[in-house]
Amino acid sequence: MQAATLEFREVTKVYPGASEPAVDRLTLEVPAGDICVLVGPSGCGKTTAMRMVNRLIDITSGDILLGGESVRTKRPVELRRHIGYAIQQIGLFPHRTIGQNIATVPRVLGWPKARIRERVDELLELISLNPDEVRDRYPAQLSGGQRQRVGVARALAADPPVLLMDEPFGAIDPITRDRLQNEFLRLQAELRKTVIFVTHDIDEAIKMGDRVAVMKHGGKVAQYAVPAELLMDPADEFVEQFVGADRALKRLALQRVRDVDLWKVALVREGEPIADVRARLAESDIEIPLLVDASGCPVGWLSERGLAGERVQRRLRSPAEPLIELDDILRDGLGRLLAEESMYGPVVDAAGRVVGVLSLEMIAAALQAPASDVPSAAEMAVK
């Protein structure tokens, strides 16, 4: 189903007996097909805000529009059947098989059996599980990561235009979580659902969000922006503190080495005439030529003595380290340079051929780039 825009208009929630609202005049618009992350410390109202979308919590005042229609005009049960719902504790039904779990919403919607079966298999394949192996198992027979994926598949079962995810990867070990996040971003690149994603983890927010709403106590939005802007230009002290002192580094995680203009370097091969090398050196951004082998793979930085004769000799001042890959994120590139205590390092493509040089200076420059030039991680996954 086509994704729908989701709009919070002055949405307020006051719990009975509470003196302060849990969510206070929340106003934000999520474009169709975007992931909007609600992030903030516990008790900031992010989950409450999310649960008002499918009316698990009643709205005190204001309105939420889904594809232009108020959620208040629909029967809650009907509304929820067309909004995907995935939670941290997953909430798979332990007494039903994986197939039956995924089929929950299609069944209450009254889909024919054959169509449900087809859909279950399709979804299992989508989340990289073998339908024949997993369909008839019980949740207890799956690993935590597999269960979480099934939870997401179940939320997607009736192909809802909107997906609500409450810390869906919260209770999972860091390595599996990273894999599941990437997997979800790939999935999302294909499905293009409008997603409300709740988390307390700013790194996850920056990684998953096309847009991030940082919320603070009292259910107020401190800043609603694309991740790069959040990192570069925090709206207030709270956001600055929340994104952390390492926000510059986090921002580097949003760019890949291939996204920046690499320095040109003079590549030389053993036995080449020096005159050619001199000409190339004049055009390069770095004074030292890089010796490469016949296939273009780096050998090492050439010393002055290597250029002393008529032809290039294999005399190195230092090895060609660290090697940086085009697909590395800038943060990892920086990490490699720092580890080798080097100001710059050759960048190689997938085949190992030198395509340029990455330097600390360039990374510093990348941090000054305007937010609009920096893609979100979700966009990066699409590339």
Place this chain on the structure above:
Amino acid sequence: MSPAPLAQVEIHERTGEGCVAENGFCPGWIADNIDKYWAPLLEHVYLCVASVGIGFAIAFTCALVAHRQRWLIAPFGAFFGALFTVPSVAAFLLLLPITGRGNTTAIVALVAYTLLILFRNVTTGLRGVPEESRDAARGMGLTDQQMLWRVELPLALPEILAGLRIAFTTTVGLATLAFFAGGGGLGEQIYSSRAGTGGIYFQSNVVVAGGLAILLAAVGDLLFLTIQRLAAPWRRTRPA
């Protein structure tokens, strides 16, 4: 134990065997008289099944009502608890003036005793349903009824069956007292000489009638255990 002369004489006259006269354990006598136990056994089964069945219907309904109206759990529990504490013989006798002698009185009393166990187990079972399963069910748009029948009750089923198991075995035992109210059953055989098998003072009779009651309890127990295992296949799985 000094045998009651009347019973002794009755049996003695009827069978004329030495073993019986000595009030021993007499396989011969048992083989001759076993057919006299079928009717009481069936009566006993009827008492138990009817009581547990009616008791379950009442307790289950109350538990479902209390599931929606939480505040009712305490008063229901207190009421069923009070019924449970009435001494059993007293209950049978107390009911006599109201319902008269017979099956009805016996069943009413037996039902009263099953209520606490069954109500408790249904409530506990429903309360044991993981909150996240409930949240997911509601979030996906299941109605309260769908949630109850598709999620909550199936998950509570093992607990509910455990309650039925306990209730049934307890009732088999209690039903031996039903004869006080004229309810028949194996109790009649065990205690009363009027049944024509010698009553409580004839050992062979007590062994057979008591043994049948125990056997009935064991069979019921096994039956519920089997259903319990069949009804919850997900509990038997191990992580692959």
